[in-house]
Each structure stands twice: as C-alpha cells, then as structure tokens.
Amino acid sequence: MATDAPSIKEAELASAAAVQIPPASNFPALKNDLILRAARRQPVPRVPVWLMRQAGRYLPEFRQTRSKYDFFTICRTPSLACEVTLQPMRRFNLDAAIIFSDILVVPQALGLEVVMVEGKGPVLPNPISEPSDLDRLRTPVDVEKELGYVMRAITLTRHRLDGQAPLIGFAGAPWTLMAYMIEGGSSTTHAKSKRWLYAHPAASNRLLDAITDVVIDFMVAQIRAGAQLVQLFESHCGSLTPELFRRYELPRLARIAAETRRRLGEAAVPMIAFAKDGHFALEMLAKDCGFDVVSVDWTMEPAECRRRLGDCPVALQGNLDPVLMACTDRDQLNQEVHRMLQGFGTRGYICNLGHGIYPDAQPDTVGAFIDAVHRLSESAAAAAGDK
16 A cells, blocks of 8 residues: 655654754863874873774674665764764774765765765766866855755764864865866776876866865864864875976965965864875975874884974874774784884874775774773873873
8 A cells, every 4th residue: 555654764864854953152061182282282191093984884883874874865964974973982982083974075065966886986977077067067165055064963963072072074185076076986097187187287277276165165164163173185195296296286285274274263273184195295295284283194104204304393193004903913903003103202193094994994903903092102101201
C-alpha cells in the first residue's frame, strides 16, 4: 500500500536539520588552551596534538553516521557536521577539534558541481577546461548565503564542545582548489592545471584571484562564527616548481593571511599553513606569508626544519607518518614519537600527522599515539622548565 509517510532516514534528517543554532557569542569558557599557546610560541606543560581528518572513516561511529547520509549532506547539516566533529573528541584526549567539512565547498560556492564517489573520491563532472569557462563561475560569492551551513556548524560545535578544546576552521588554498577545478578530481600529475599556468597566465591569475576572494571571506566568517584557529590546506603544493609557487601562489597566501587579520583586528586568531610536499617552500611559507604556524609533512626532518628556519618567529606542526596509525607495535610508535619530539622540541610546536589520517588507521593506535605525545612531551617540557 502506498504511503506518503517519511522514511526513518528522512525523519532523522529532518530532525537533524531542525536543530536550533545558538548565537555566535557567550561561548563556554575554554578549559584547554595548549594549542593556542603553542601556536603563539608560548611555554606549554606538554605538546598539544590533533590529527588532520581526525573525524573520518577509521572510526566505527563515523562509518555508522556515513551509512545513513551522503558526505555532503553531513557537511551541509550543521547538527550532523557537529556530531561527526565531536566523535573523536569523545574517544580521544585531543587538544583541538576541527570542524567536519571539505575544502571543495569553495568550488561549490563558485558554482561548480562536486560529488563524492565511493572508492574514487571527489569528482567535478563539469570542470573548467578553457579560459572562457571562467564566465560560468558565480562571482562575487555571498559566503554567508552559499556556505552559511559551515558557520552554523562551527557555532553549534563551539557551544557543544563546552570548552573542552579549541575548534579549528579551515579552507583549501587557491592553487589546490584551482587544480581540482581544472582536473575534475584527484590527479597524480596536475598536468592540466599546471599547463594553465604556462599557457594561460592571465586566466590563471583571474581564477586564483576569484578563489582567493572567497577563501578570505570564508576564513573571516568561520572565525566570527567561533573558530579559534584556522588552517589553510595547500595539498598540491608539491606539483609546483619553486618559480610557479613564487609567482602564482605565494602572493595569494600572503594576501589571505594579511587581509584576514586586517578585517578581524583584535579578533584575529592563529593561522596555520599546510603545504604538502612543499620542501622548497618552507622558508617562503615561514617568512613571507604571515602565518603563525607552518605544518610539514612526514618527508621532512624535524630538526632540519628547525635549522632552516633558525630564529624565524613561527611555530611548526607535524609530522608523523600516517601509516604508523595502522601499526600495532607500541615500542616502535613510542620511538617515532620520541624522535619527532627531539627534532621539533616542545616550544612552538603542535604535534600532528604529516597528512590526513588514513581509513585503515586503528583507533587503539591513534589513542596510544596521543597518549605517547602527552606523556613524553610532558617530561621534556618539564626538563626545559616550561609549564
């Protein structure tokens, strides 16, 4: 017999969508500010730790949520994004939460379709192919209208964290987003998008500037909604030559940092830049961009990073190999954490992985990693006189 009654899934989604969002004010008092102090290179009694993609498929509770809703439905429903953000915070003694979202919400705001394909990842069915395709983009973007669901999720999560730890907002960096928008998805070479930089410099600048405008508005809006740090993901940095990075991306990163701070004034928060495979760009990121923290991947030696930057007033973040989260040898894990802490030191350092956590990570190993960072760094910080 036909019925118009909603399914259980539809009813649950309607209930989630109906959750009232409190105002972005009168947030609970913060109980753990270690990551904020580390980002500002202040003394800490132990090194703070969080994980890129800490809310993800390696957690059974995330898989249960994901089995009910598609990826972008979770992103666009503030109460669901909040719930997924809080899942690792309930399980682990993490020093920060990061809002559940995706860097590709910015291309969506610009008018491009993005779908998440099982086993393949993000796909843009109608990518930018020719300079004339830039006319298809929806500019200027009203960030509150197009991406307001992210800000509402941040405000709700900030309240529901109840001061447990700071909340991180994020966005993709211009070059990384440009690459997705031209390649139509993931790529190992980024040949199409790099070809644009050589063949269509004016169009490349136009596209990068359009993305940069949205990223700045988005960063500012996330902070005003309650984000206490923000991270910029330059996931495809390693595909650029140093000259291409210097010419096309460096000015945009510097503009994002400077303009975000200018618009926020005293309300500005620490900003993190993560440029995967950006070995050549370490000094540029630290000295020429204006970010408070530079995050490095697992291919970089911690002590060498410190040596190259000398007395540059920037904190570092990283950089354990994510593969170790699937291993069960606790002695090996402790050795790697100890080696990493020795290289970075305990002042001006935020512990993380060298990239996002992999789906095959073992939750017990993740917990052991976090505990090891806290335990070993507490001893090292005490020996250094930090508290």
